[in-house]
Amino acid sequence: MMLQLDNVTKVYKVGAFGGRTFAAVDGVSFDVRSGEVVSLIGESGSGKSTIGKMILGLTPVTAGSITVDGAPVKAAKEYYRHVQGVFQDPFSCYNPVFKADRVFQLIKESYYPQVSAAEWDGRVRSAIEDVRLDPGQVLGRYPHQLSGGQLQRLLIARALLLDIKLLVADEITSMLDASTRIDVLNLLAELKERGLGVLYVTHDLSLGNYLAERTVVLRNGAVVEMGLTDKVFGDPLHPYTRKLLAAVPRLNAPWEDAAPTDACRYHAGGASGALFEAEAGHFVACARLDGCPP
Amino acid sequence: MSLRVSELRVYYRTLKGDVKALDDVSFTMRDGEILGLAGESGCGKTTLGKSLIRLDGRMRHVGGTVELDGRELPIGDDRRMNAFRFHEVSLIPQYSMSAMNPTRKIGKMVGELLRSRGVALDRAELESRLELVELPRTVLDNYPIELSGGMKQRMVMVISTLLNPSLLIADEVTSALDVSTQKAVAKALIGFRDAGFVKSMIFVTHDLALTSHIADTVMVMYAGKLAEKAPSAAMVTAPRHPYTRLLINSLPEVGVRHADKKLSGIAGSPPSLLDPPAGCRFRARCPVAGDECAQEPPVAEVEPGHFVACWKA
Ligand SMILES: Nc1ncnc2c1ncn2[C@@H]1O[C@H](COP(=O)(O)OP(=O)(O)O)[C@@H](O)[C@H]1O
Ligand SMILES: Nc1ncnc2c1ncn2[C@@H]1O[C@H](COP(=O)(O)OP(=O)(O)O)[C@@H](O)[C@H]1O
Ligand code: SF4
Ligand SMILES: [Mg+2]
Ligand SMILES: [Mg+2]
Numbered sequence: 346m347m348l349q350l351d352n353v354t355k356v357y358k359v360g361a362f363g364g365r366t367f368a369a370v371d372g373v374s375f376d377v378r379s380g381e382v383v384s385l386i387g388e389s390g391s392g393k394s395t396i397g398k399m400i401l402g403l404t405p406v407t408a409g410s411i412t413v414d415g416a417p418v419k420a421a422k423e424y425y426r427h428v429q430g431v432f433q434d435p436f437s438c439y440n441p442v443f444k445a446d447r448v449f450q451l452i453k454e455s456y457y458p459q460v461s462a463a464e465w466d467g468r469v470r471s472a473i474e475d476v477r478l479d480p481g482q483v484l485g486r487y488p489h490q491l492s493g494g495q496l497q498r499l500l501i502a503r504a505l506l507l508d509i510k511l512l513v514a515d516e517i518t519s520m521l522d523a524s525t526r527i528d529v530l531n532l533l534a535e536l537k538e539r540g541l542g543v544l545y546v547t548h549d550l551s552l553g554n555y556l557a558e559r560t561v562v563l564r565n566g567a568v569v570e571m572g573l574t575d576k577v578f579g580d581p582l583h584p585y586t587r588k589l590l591a592a593v594p595r596l597n598a599p600w601e602d603a604a605p606t607d608a609c610r611y612h613a614g615g616a617s618g619a620l621f622e623a624e625a626g627h628f629v630a631c632a633r634l635d636g637c638p639p
Numbered sequence: 640m641s642l643r644v645s646e647l648r649v650y651y652r653t654l655k656g657d658v659k660a661l662d663d664v665s666f667t668m669r670d671g672e673i674l675g676l677a678g679e680s681g682c683g684k685t686t687l688g689k690s691l692i693r694l695d696g697r698m699r700h701v702g703g704t705v706e707l708d709g710r711e712l713p714i715g716d717d718r719r720m721n722a723f724r725f726h727e728v729s730l731i732p733q734y735s736m737s738a739m740n741p742t743r744k745i746g747k748m749v750g751e752l753l754r755s756r757g758v759a760l761d762r763a764e765l766e767s768r769l770e771l772v773e774l775p776r777t778v779l780d781n782y783p784i785e786l787s788g789g790m791k792q793r794m795v796m797v798i799s800t801l802l803n804p805s806l807l808i809a810d811e812v813t814s815a816l817d818v819s820t821q822k823a824v825a826k827a828l829i830g831f832r833d834a835g836f837v838k839s840m841i842f843v844t845h846d847l848a849l850t851s852h853i854a855d856t857v858m859v860m861y862a863g864k865l866a867e868k869a870p871s872a873a874m875v876t877a878p879r880h881p882y883t884r885l886l887i888n889s890l891p892e893v894g895v896r897h898a899d900k901k902l903s904g905i906a907g908s909p910p911s912l913l914d915p916p917a918g919c920r921f922r923a924r925c926p927v928a929g930d931e932c933a934q935e936p937p938v939a940e941v942e943p944g945h946f947v948a949c950w951k952a
């Protein structure tokens with residue numbers, strides 16, 4: 346499996362009569378391979394969810410292309426068999442008047458009507474165990490009787506019932522406590538080991554760093570830096586990445602002051618310029634602080 | 640001593656019985672101290688904050704006392720508490736950003752609020768405080784919706800501290816913000832303490848790393864009780880309570896990679912506070928629990944200023 350974004354742009358119409366336009370995503374290109382977690386990092390409003398929604402076919406691209414295994418995104422049943430999304434607020438995915446496990450029944454009805462009830466029940470239980478939950482404790486419960494972490498894991502279990510190859514996880518850990526959060530992150534790591542591609546969307550740099558092989562840093566809808574996580578976080582080149590990293594509070598180290606953001610022709614105006622490969626596997630839209638690319 | 644909370648018990652009345660959200664909690668705060676209050680969601684942080692200022696309809700003051708600057712706060716008496724609110728104790732509630740009245744310009748809202756408290760607006764003072772948190776004066780002519788999350792949060796901070804309360808409680812004020820905005824708001828809070836706008840502050844958050852940078856002392860609660868309270872540095876470098884240790888071990892610091900070091904969460908979940916278990920409330924999840932843990936562990940001072948409620952600390 347390979348998710349490929351090529352020069353993807355999303356322009357929203359804004360203003361009272363849609364008279365103005367606004368590029369929420371601006372010429373973004375990156376890919377996600379099987380067995381890999383790529384984290385998409387950016388502050389709120391940077392366009393992360395818009396990218397997630399375009400990949401899931403929930404909103405069309407304005408320009409550019411998104412393909413999975415070479416085929417364009419298609420908001421259709423067959424596409425969702427392989428590509429699924431899980432979002433920040435797990436509660437909004439459940440109807441409070443129905444038991445939480447109805448989400449599994451809906452999958453059966455639309456994808457596996459021919460599977461017998463007994464066999465389906467077995468599949469559901471094993472998917473629930475795969476996400477480290479005890480079926481006896483979560484089946485037959487209403488959403489309000491389950492914790493955010495449990496609901497979030499049930500949604501991942503639902504995705505596992507399909508033959509998914511790509512999971513878009515949008516801020517799925519931001520409402521969880523530290524201890525539950527790490528369990529969900531470890532679960533995503535296991536999915537990757539099983540060969541899934543995961544796009545992990547977050548504003549939390551330390552979580553992205555923990556999980557992802559590769560990292561894409563987004564600012565104002567454009568990629569400012571991307572590449573192997575070790576490189577992007579170990580030797581950040583873009584002043585914006587440095588600033589974000591400096592703002593992360595660490596347990597045993599003083600809170601660094603923001604790195605100087607020396608002017609550069611690319612980041613001065615907000616949006617960034619074209620990416621160039623600063624070193625193997627490490628792309629940046631802005632030069633090192635000591636000089637701009639030729 | 641700024642604040643002295645003694646054996647405080649505040650329960651929620653529900654149809655199924657009392658939820659013992661704050662169950663015999665005692666601690667003190669020095670003048671000028673910022674106390675970080677941490678712990679998993681549901682452990683009673685918001686309940687503690689609310690108890691010091693306004694009990695909502697279902698909350699009941701079951702026992703214990705709260706003393707602020709040597710005077711007892713009548714926390715169970717909504718009317719008598721009015722004299723203290725805003726003047727002596729102020730709260731920035733969780734989700735306060737979305738609670739600002741959307742139909743009023745901010746300047747007008749501030750004026751009305753002060754008038755309702757019988758205080759005249761000191762425009763010069765207000766503007767100097769806006770400057771301190773790096774907000775332009777023009778925000779007073781804006782509607783709340785026109786401000787970004789971080790700007791709103793700083794505005795709420797300025798408003799809640801206009802009357803220089805002795806104690807400010809900030810409940811999860813940075814939790815919904817991006818890291819760089821979070822840092823600006825955190826620094827502004829410290830600035831308010833340093834400038835003497837508030838004498839002491841309770842900074843509530845579930846983020847231990849953040850707390851350790853803002854607070855002088857950190858208090859970790861578990862299931863309605865105090866688990867550990869220590870100077871910030873000691874809390875992160877030498878935690879003594881098994882719960883605090885596990886909590887800290889579950890934090891992915893920048894630089895920690897799943898491939899190199901697999902972190903783990905704490906198995907199980909906190910007990911129901913409707914009918915909490917006898918003995919240590921962490922017992923069912925504690926990896927070092929023993930027979931003695933069937934009795935409730937007392938809070939002991941293991942080092943000066945370092946308090947732990949655990950038989951094995
Ligand atoms: N349906 C929409 N119409 C207009 N603007 C939108 C819409 N959805 C998102 N936006 C804007 O696009 C930008 C990016 O939003 P989003 O993708 O949600 O960012 P993120 O997930 O990084 O916080 C924001 O400025 C947001 O206000
Ligand atoms: N209005 C309420 N009625 C009943 N129980 C409540 C109410 N509000 C909070 N609780 C319970 O009290 C406990 C403490 O909640 P809270 O103080 O909000 O925790 P925290 O702020 O640490 O997440 C939780 O078990 C919660 O479910
Ligand atoms: S008192 Fe016992 S059960 Fe409680 S934390 Fe200490 S060792 Fe664990
Ligand atoms: Mg988003
Ligand atoms: Mg709370």
